[in-house]
Every structure is written in C-alpha cells, then in structure tokens.
Amino acid sequence: MRLTLNRLFLSLLTLSAPLPLLAANGHYVPGIEASGGAFMPPVQGLYYRAYLVHYDIRQVADARGDDMPGNNTGSVTAFANRLLYVTDRTFLGANYGVEAIVPVQRTSLRFRGLGVDSSESGVGDVYLGPVVLGWHGAQWDTVFAAGFWLDTAEHDPRDPATIGRGHPATMLTLGGAWHFDPERRWSVSALSRYEIKGEQDDTGITPGDSWLVEWALSHRLDSGLEVGLAGYDAWQLEADTGAGNNNKAERHAAGLELGYRWPDTGLQLKGAVYHEYSVKAGSGGVQPSGNLFRLALTTAF
Template sequence: MTLQHSFRLAALLGTTLAATPALAVNGHYVPGIEGLSAAAAPPAGLYYRAYLMRYDIDSFRDAKGDAAPGSNSGSVNALAHRFIWMTGKTFLGADYGVETIIPMLDVELDLDVAGRSFDDYGVGDVFVGPVILGWHGEQWDATFAAGHWFDTADFDADNPASAGKGYGTTMLTLGGMWHLDAKKTWNVSALSRYEVKTEQDDTGITPGDSWLVEWGIGHRLENGLELGLVGYDAWQLEADEGAATTAKAERHAIGVEAGYLWPSAGVMLKGAAYHEYDAEGGGLKGLESEGDAIRLQLTKFL
C-alpha cells in the first residue's frame, strides 16, 4: 500500500453523523444512528434530536476484507444536533416536514500503515432537508425524504481525520415499518439511504454512489420499554471517478437497542450497541474501518 493511499484511507471517516458514526461507507450518512422505528415520521410539531456516538476502530480492511498490516486503530466521538419540523400540512397524502443536521466531530487515528497519527475536531458538514413525507396506515408507516450535505466544514486532503469531507452529497431516503399485531407491540422496519456525491475539489475525485439499509425488529413491553435487534448493511455501488483503484467499500453490523418514551415530559431516550462483523475497503479511502459503536439518542418534543 502506498503512503498516498494511506493518507486517503480515512479522509471520509467519521466526518459527519446523520444523524452521524459508526462510520459512513463512502459518503456522509453514517449507518447505525437511527435503529428501531426509524422509518416512521413523527406527528405535527417541532422536534430536537441529539445523537451521541462513540465509534472504536479495531482495524482497517482492504478490498478483500483483509486487515492492513501493523497496529491501526482510532476513535470517533460525535454529537449531532437535528431539528425536525413536521408542518401539519400534507402533500401527496403524506404529512410534510423539513429538517437540518449540525454534526460535531472529534476524530483520532493511530495508523502504523501510514507511520503516524492524525486527529481533528470541529463542526462537520451541515445537512439541510427540505422534504420529509410521512404516510401512516393502521399497522404501517412509510417515509420518503430528500436533502443535501453541504461542503461547509474544514477539509485537509493530507489529514484523514478531517472534520469535513471536501465534497457535497445529495441524500435520498426511503423506508417503511410494519406493526405485526393490532396493539403495535411488535414491529419490523427498514430505512434506506441513497447518496450521490459531488467532486472533491482538493483531489479531483468524485466518490461513487452508495446505498445503505438500517433495519430493526422491536418489541414494546407493557411498561413502555422497547427492546430490539438492529443492524445495518452499506455498499458503495460505483467506483470513485478519478481514483487509482476501482475497489468499492462496504460494511455490515448487528446490534441491540433499548428505548423508552416519557409522554408527559415529551422525551424519548434510546441506546444501542453495534458490532461490525464485515468490512471491505476501496475507492477514495483505500481501506475501510471495522469496529464497534455505542449510540445514545435523545428526542425532545418542543
């Protein structure tokens, strides 16, 4: 592996949460930040949601899934602020809303493969979503959303821990949830994100399109506590245009989640832990991280 590839390997790592990390496969959105019931848009009103995430990198994997030589590790601590406004208006039979996400990152990488360590912290690239559409049936929910991650954060092509990515990303969202019983104590859900990127000005590389799915199987107990199995699968669908390699990244993880809603306080709290069991690197990064993530999610109905 060349030193140039080593510098690139984490240029996209942990740069923003989406809500943001476990780390994005090759775009802005980081899978694992939503979990159970993520595919159901909330009722009319204004919401604040905070995502606090810790991602510990155990190793970096190449295009064959093999670990890079040496001791390569790192961590990402991220806090993302998300504001959602469901307007009370409808469009195409769906509840209509808008959103924005402001992520804050602290990234540290210790890379034997590059012969040095890297770090950065600060505000990441900002997301603006002018479209949220939520449909609701007796035992099902469906959501479509569209928005753009703007290239607003600082980016250094020589620092793979940069808080910014150096390019923008248009993100399309589609998801659904099905309640398995009339009392809605059991549910299955899937939320997918498709990302299309712009050219990274500092390198002239345009990252390939990517697609990911977050899924969950949840059960709500009589006391209101919801428990479930969660996971995510993410794929880079196209090779990076202008890169030295045609390899494409991917990542897969499984985990558990618990959540509780306090209706009188207008507060919902969720916690989840994920283990990544497979990762393959490629494209702009050269390598893909593999590790474990812990997420806390606080939602306040304003």
C-alpha cells in the first residue's frame, strides 16, 4: 500500500500554461515540471493539479544571446488548472487517460530600452489531450502523450504582452524515470515535448517546430521531504516560415526543487526556482530572460 501511494503522488504527467514570452517558440513553458513530470498515476481516478507560475524578467536577449540595451524588465504570472482522468482501460500494456488544462495569466512588460510598456490579462490557450499512456515497472516509469493546443486566447501580433500564441499546435510528449533503489528514494528523470505549429491567421507566419527537455535528479528523505536538482533546455528546430529571417530561439536553465506529499490526505506540493543562464531570440528579434518560480499542488479524487 505504501509503495502504491508513493507512486500515486509522485506520478503526474503535467502540462503548463501557455506563456508566450517564455517558450522557445512554443506553447509549453519549460520549468513547469521537474521530478514529477515523467510519471502518470497508475490508479484509476480523477486528478487535479493547480499551478502558480511567476516569471521575473531581468533582461531581454537578441538572437546572439546578448542583452539588449536599456532597462528591460517585466513579469508573467499564471494560474493553470489541469484535470487528468485515468481510466480503467489499458493500451499496449499502459494505463490510458485523458486530460485538459485551462490557464489564466497576466503579463506586464516594461521594456524601456525597446519602447514597450504593456500589460494584458486573460484566459490563455486551452490544451486538450485525448491520449495519455503510462507504463510502470518496479524501478522505472515512462509516459507518452499526444494532444492539441487550441487557438482560444485573444492574440494581438502588435502587442508583445498578448495572452495567446495566435495559432494551434500539436504536442507530443515522451518521458521516463529510473529509480536507483526499490524504495524509489533516488530518481533521475527526463521529459521531452515536441510541438508542431499551425499558421498564425493574423500574420501568415508559421512558427517552426520546437523541442524541449526537462530533467531532474531527486532524493526523498526519511521525513518525506523531496529535494532535487532540476533544469530545462529548449530549442526551436526550424525557422519560422514567412518571418523574413532564420533565427531560432533557445532557452537553458538550472535550479532547485523541493516537494512534500501527504498520502493520507491525497495532497502533494512541489516548488521550484530556475535561473536562466542562456537565452537566444528567434525570428521575433528579442527574447526575455530571467528567473522562473513555480508551485504545483496536486490532489486525487
């Protein structure tokens, strides 16, 4: 029973709110997941996870990774609601589930050196995932998922603080974890996301495909507290079609994660902080860089 609870509350494959400024040209925001990203609950039921994400923009980088001149600061704060339902069905030996996520966010930009002063709030692009598959072994877990980012949020190509991305996207997920001991106290995990973009109706630009990897090395103490090293690396693999240049965005960060779970109550809380040490802009010409803070509360019904 204890092993089942450990796997249940350590194991959620989760998605993020679409914060347009943070992704390497994609909907998915790096840093939302760390040690718990490459898992899916092995027990049938409904799971809810609430994310609180704050991105503190310290500077804006160009396509070479150099800081733009002037005082360019801002923030993006998001609250995302995600539901995952794990069915009693299996496919190819994996537990089968479906998911959906609805984010709300506020973006505030004060890029004085670039002449930008804008703030926007609203509901972001919605994600629907009809396929979530999770395989579980004694000392390993792996997950695959496929879903769609819908073009539901308001998008203004003239406003860098716009909430939506302005295009739909298909996202494929593949991740896994290895637990060094039978009690699963030491674990290493990686979670990758691949996004295939659609065309922006407002601009006629089709953003290039992007790929992201989140990784973590974590340890659970006797007290139940989890500590870990975590990071993310994101690349735009193709140049935007119709953008007029071949610049491709990149984003790299490392940080720390802490977590605690209460098996008797069905709650798990995890927090992380990341520092971005390398950022390059894509076809848009500039890309914010800074620090990301994240809290995620998970409960099972």
